[in-house]
Amino acid sequence: MTFAQLGLFDPLLRTLDRLEYTFPTAVQAEAIPAILKGRDLMAAAQTGTGKTAGFALPLLHKLVHEGPRVASNGTRSLILVPTRELAEQVLQSFIRYGEDLPLRSYAVYGGVSINPQMMALRKGMDVLVATPGRLLDLYRHNAVTFGQLQVLVLDEADRMLDLGFADELQQLFSALPRKRQTLLFSATFSDAIRNLGKDLLKDPVSIEVSPRNAAANTVTQSLIAVDKKRKTELFMHLLAERKWGQVLVFAKTRNAVDLLVETLQANSITADAIHGDRPQPARLRALARFKAAEVQVLVATDVAARGLDIDALPHVVNFDLPIVAEDYVHRIGRTGRAGATGEAVSLVSADEIEQLAAIETLINQTLRRQDEPNFTPTHRVPVTTPGGHVVKKPKKPKKPKTATGKRNAKIHLGNWFDES
Known part of the structure; x- marks a missing residue:
């Protein structure tokens, strides 16, 4: 099957060529x-399978052929995303696919000044990519209206509909016209989210x-058990021993990200960071440097787990396992695209066994364990079964009771004798 057979019109087909x-x-x-x-559509597919083009291409086709010209402060299609990085990436996809089309596209998100966004929206946008919080702020300032909205897209819908976004989404849904086309795209959907x-x-x-x-079957997955305090040492060893090129590393906290970057830079390894405490321009600059191969190691929290599209990225390392099991699928989906x-x-350290079990249950497979010489942990990481359940150690047999009814009871001989 070709793109022409799907019904897309010639300007889009020329761009795709x-x-x-x-195909x-x-x-x-x-x-x-x-x-x-x-x-309306609910679509689930692995990361790296072209979901963005799956909704961007037909949306651009429809916007050219259907509906009136967009009014000031209006928008004809709205794409909601969970992170600033994903908002920028989706916007760039629309710009790239629609470069020969008479349409305007724009992205709004927090972490930057709201005033330039309000000014830009005065022109009206055929395509508006947004994070929920900033979009609500703009709506409350009357900087954006939804009277002309034709299509709503929720990208990474599992996270968008998660409890963390529930309030914002409910407020936005109540402001949107009921007569619309709604599309949900994601790599993962829980039954509750569905x-x-x-x-x-x-x-x-x-x-x-x-x-x-x-996860995509093009990604080789494994784990190395290590004591928590030796994770940085192990990562530095792997980076040198396995001669890794570019690596995207995920850590659980912002402090862990910054500490690892400082260690890497102190060892003359080019590294940069992405996390919620960094200003948006710094985050975008770090990503651009990594994509341009100016940085060998990019260390990030889960703000970078979804939507980052990096060509031919060979390695992803989970310095810490994610709290939410679904984020593991999104993290490793940055490679093998x-x-x-x-x-x-x-x-993986011993205190992460519950996260490991949850991940293996989610993906329905047990991660292959690798032993790294000289890094055998003193705190054992318990073995898990194919279902992701922890295999508990057998209980020690109970010692027999003494005549007093107590195990290993000491016989009291009075105060004339000491315990020895």
């Missing part, structure tokens, strides 16, 4: 015709082109 997009991926082949027909999503959709087409919550191979290595 220029970008060397030869649609599985999710694109199923999603594009459904969206062009105006159907049920909630169904309440937003009207007779949706359901697409699931890969096993639910599965678009059919390329990749490696994901997790450094």
Whole structure:
């Protein structure tokens, strides 16, 4: 099947030829015709399978052919995303695919001044990519209106509909017109999220082109057990011993990110950081430097777990396991994209066994364990079964009771004798 057979019009097809997009991926082949027909959609697919093009291409087609010209402060399509980095990436995809089309696209998110965003929205936007909090602020300032909205897209919908975004989303949904097309895209959907999503959709087409919550089979996954206090030492050893090139590293906290970056830089290794405490320009600059291969190691919290598209990234390292098991799938999905191979290595300490069990249960496989000489942990990481459950140590046999009814009881001989 070709993109022309999916029903896209010539200007988009010429752009796809220029970008060397030869054949649609599985999710694109199923999603594009459904969206062009105006159907609501719930689509689940592994990371790196082209979900963004799966909704961007048909949206651009529809916006050119349907609806009036966008009014001042209005928008015709709204794409909600969970992070600033993903907002920028989705925007760049729309700009790239629609460079020959008479459409305006823009992204709004927090961490930067709101005033330039308010000024830009006065022109009206055919495509608006937004994080929920900043979009609500703009709506309350009357800087954006939804009267012309035709399509709502929730990208990374599992996180967008998570409890952390529930209040913002409910306020936004109440402001949107009921007559609209709604599309939900994500790599992972829990049953609860699927049920909630169904309440937003009207007779949706359901697409699931890969096993639910599965990582791409092009990614080799493994773990190395190590004591928590030796994780930095182990990572430095692996970086040198295995001659890794570019590496994306995920840590649990902002402090852990900064400490690892400082250690790397002190050892003359180019490194940069992405986390919530860094200003947005610094985060974008760090990502740009990493993509340009000016930085060997990019260390990040889970703000970078979703949506970052880095060409031919060979290695992802989980310095710490994520608290939310689904984030593991998104983290390792930064490698092995678009059919390329990749490696994901997790450094696991004994206090992370519950997170490990949850991850292995989610992906329905047990991570292959590697032993690294000289880093055998003193605190054992328990073995897990294929279902991801912890294999508990057998209980020690109870010692027999003495005649007094107490185990190992000492016989009291009076105060004339000491304990020896």
